[in-house]
Amino acid sequence: MDIIQQLFPLPPIPTLQQAVFIPLALFTAVCALLVVLSPNLFHNALALVGTLFGVAGIYALLEAEFLAISQILVYVWSISTLITFAIMLSRGMMFGATSKTNKQAGTAIDGIVVIGFIGWCNFVSARSKLDVSIAVA
Amino acid sequence: MLTQYGFILILSIFAFALPTAAVMMGWFLGPRRPDAVKTATYESGVETIGDTWVQFRAQYYLIGLIFLIFDVEVIFLFPIALAYKHLSLFSVVSTITFVVILLLGLLLEWRKGALEWS
Amino acid sequence: MVPLSWYLVLAAFVFSCGLYGALVRRNAIAVLMGIELMLNGVNINLVAFWRYGDIIDKATQQVVRLDGQIFALFVIAVAAAEAAVGLALIISIYRNRKTVSLDQMDLLKG
Amino acid sequence: MEIWSSGLTHLLTGLGLPETAAVIIALAIGAFVLANVGPVLALVLILLLRKVISRMQDRIGPNRVGPFGLLQTVADALKLLSKEDIRPANADAVAYFLAPILSVFGVILSLGVMAVAPGWIGVDLNVGVLFLTALGSIGIMSALMAGWSSNNKYALLAGFRVVAQLLSYEIPMVLAMFVPVLLVGSMRLGALSAAQSLTIFGFNTGLGWFGFLMPGAFLIYFISALAEGEQTPFDLLEAESELIAGFHIEYSGMKFAMFFLAQFLNSFFLGAIAVMLFLGGYQGPFVDQIPLLGFVYFVIKAFGVYLLTIWIKGTFPRIRVDQMMAFAWKVLVPLVLALILWQMIALKLPGATLDPVTGDVLQYGFLNYIAVFAGNLVVLGVVSNVLMNHFKREKMRTKRAFEPKSLIGVMQPSSGD
Incomplete structure (x- = not known):
């Protein structure tokens, strides 16, 4: 048991903000995945709205409240309605027999892996510098 | 300031739970006997013709x-x-x-x- | 306090989702949604760096500069303009050629 | 932190709870109470509407259930609870389920920023006014979801129409809300309500309503709020006497009840926002001495505005879609933009008390207020002129439709309208 606990230490108990952040981020991430993976175009648009609300919540958590409201006002009020209008105006794609994706999936995943690597590097360096500086300040 | 948004968060949880509970209650209390005619698209008693996806105007x-x-x-x-x-x-x-x-x-x-x- | 790196991971994830959608989907509107996702990922990054990295007044513990927020606000405005113009283009192409599939929009091919 | 929650937190920490838990429990109690205010209020609103409308139409209205029919809406709610919940065969399950819930969700959230009495406000957000407008987006999404997921042509069409209507009237509404915000310099609804006091000889009469100072902005807000709440004369998409229903045509049982509730609460809350921004909020005589009186004033004013909308519902004829759109974009939006321009100039006229060091405005002067009032009077005149012309024309049309003989020889041939 000790070895297991040493290898996989229990995560520290989250603070209140972290406890809010985790479900919010999960919601945003799942919605973002649905935007690109769901085959139904209208579901994509709804998931996009979910993502936008999640991002607005993240802004509120970052104490950028005006930005959170702007996000909802501009994105959810106008951009998502425009997208829905565009979906309705260009019908016929929804039930088409052709595949929803093109043949670039491999390339795209390669690109995302590269971005993920860069992001990981940033993550490590950011944790080593910025978190420490904040802890000092 | 985050306390204020905490209140909004708690209120939104309640605001979501309340109608969900109401809809669920209706679902449990009401009868459920769907049949083909009942679940057909409502169009004043006429058979639906064609796709739902009518062409909308660009206006x-x-x-x-x-x-x-x-x-x-x-x-x-x-x-x-x-x-x-x-x-x-x-x-x-x-x-x-x-x-x-x-x-x-x-x-x-x-x-x-x-x-x-x- | 939530560590800055958590926000960055979320931003990178949202950005990657958007990139995947923009590269892979056939439907022009879905590609546009992917681009919106990418812009949102960038915005999370901007705001998170503003919150954590900017100058903090020692006396009041308030962030005194708003560069990151203003930057994000302009990204939102530009995203709005981009969506409006992009969707208008898509609709006008659809009215002319009856397709929103990017594979079939090949007028510019030599 | 607001007065109510700090008091409750003190009480809970006195009971021996840790600080964080006390705050959370206090907030949760407040949120629970607020969330439950919505449905109870809706029962009252529906009963009131039926009673008043039936009086206007020379009927008695609900009078069987309970004393004076007071329990009629409760009985209706119970009946709806026991009804079958039909889901159309081709409907999209998730969106069909979520749409009615979201419509109520957005409306109840707006309770959180209502300033009902001095210090009695869920949260005094410093983006309060924009928060209220942002909540409208949830209503839009629920309308689109309901229209699309029912898989019914007419539901989809109605969903589109309601979205077009809400989009058109959102702009004049937000810009009319901008006018008092520009004067006060704050988006906090508590601050906006507090700014409408009027102290004469050291006594707060509470009559410095922005509705008196800015009648033009108030009229534009009120018209837009009628359209946003889908009230007559803008209730085109569920004209009960002409069409079947709106985007919720496929809904039944409790889900339909949710849309119904959301619509009533929405129109009431738009009136409450009008009260907070233009009709003095909780302000009134003696409100400084007895804060509870503020709550009474607020409720009376809000129900007064609601009765006004019922009166309009019982009196005015519906307008056409093209008239509605043209009225929003060609009359209200240019007028309210011009009003904002004028007010920006008027507030910078000389006469204001300035801070000697920074040059900031501390108190606007007599000249500023006169200029703002004059600009608003012009806007009021133009809007009411347009409305009068419209109703005169409508009267002529109705007369021609009902008694054509009486007009022979009187009327000139008109260029078909």
Whole structure:
């Protein structure tokens, strides 16, 4: 048991903000995945709205409240309605027999892996510098 | 400040739970005997013809487009209102220019017939 | 306090989702949604760096500069303009050629 | 932190709870109470509407259930609870389920920022006014979801129409809300309500309503709020006497009840926002001495505005879609933009008390207020002129439709309208 606990230490108990952040981020991430993976175009648009609300919540958590409201006002009020209008105006794609994706999936995943690597590097360096500086300040 | 948004968060949880509970209660209390006629699309007793996806007119998109312009404008106007008591003459003139340009844009849309709905 | 790196991971995830959608989907509107996702990921990054990295007044513990927020606000405005113009293009192409599939929009091919 | 929650937190920490838990429990109690205010209020609103409308139409209205029919809406709610919940065969399950819930969700959230009495406000957000407008987006999404997921042509069409209507009237509404915000310099609804006091000889009469100072902005807000709440004369998409229903045509049982509830609460809350922004909020005589009186004033004013909308519902004829759109974009939006321009100039006229060091405005002067009032009077005149012309024309049309003989020889041939 000790070895297991040493290898996989229990995560520290989250603070209140972290406890809010985790479900919010999960919601945003799942919605973002649905935007690109769901085959139904209208579901994509709804998931996009979910993502936008999640991002607005993240802004509120970052104490950028005006930005959170702007996000909802501009994105959810106008951009998502425009997208829905565009979906309705260009019908016929929804039930088409052709595949929803093109043949670039491999390339795209390669690109995302590269971005993920860069992001990981940033993550490590950011944790080593910025978190420490904040802890000092 | 985060306490305030905490309240909004808790309120939104309740605001979501309340109608969900009501709908669920209706689902449990009411009878459930669906049949083919009952679950058919309602069209005043007539058989539905064709696809739901009727072609919409592009006017809807145009309204959305004009709305978007003014929506972004609102975002830029409200912070100005909060600081209006501190603004210098230069900022006031530039704000007024901003609103005048918007009015001119509205006039242009009017002249081009984007506001007609018929 | 939530560590900055958590926000960055979320931003990178949202950005990657958007990139995947923009590269892989056939439907022009879905591609546009992917681009919106990418812009949102960038915005999270901007705001998170503003919150954590900017100058903090020692006396009041308030962030005194708003560069990151203003930057994000402009990204939102530009995203709005981009969506409006992009969707208008898509609709006009659809009315002319009856397709929103990017594979079939090949007028510019030599 | 607001007065109520800090008091409750003190009480809970006195009971021996840790600080964080006390705050959370206090907030949760407040949120629970607020969330439950919504449905109870809706029962009252529906009963009131039926009673008043039936009086206007020379009927008695609900009078069987309970004393004076007071329990009629409760009985209706119970009946709806026991009804079958039909889901159309081709409907999209998730969106069909979520749409009615979201419509109520957005409306109840707006209770959180209502300033009902001095210090009695869920949270005094410093983006309060924009928060209220942002909540409208949830209503839009629920309308689109309901229209699309029912898989019914007419539901989809109605969903599109309601979205077009809400989009058109959102702009004049937000810009009319901008006018008092520009004067006060704050988006906090508590601050906006507090700014409408009027102290004469050291006594707060509470009559410095922005509705008196800015009648033009108030009229534009009120018209837009009628359209946003889908009230007559703007209730085109569920004209009960002409069409079947709106985007919720396929809904039944409790889900339909949710849309119904959301619509009533929405129109009431739009009136409450009008009260907070233009009709003085909780302000009134003696409100400084007895804060509870503020709550009474607020409720009376809000129900007064609601009765006004019922009166309009019982009196005015519906307008056509093209008239509605043209009225929003060609009359209200240019007028309110011009009003904002004028007010920006008027507030910078000389006469205001300035801070000697920074040059900030401390108190607007007599000249500023006169200029703002004059601009608003012009806007009021133009809007009411347009409305009068419209109703005159409508009267002529109705007369021609009902008694054509009486007009022979009187009327000139008109260019078909």
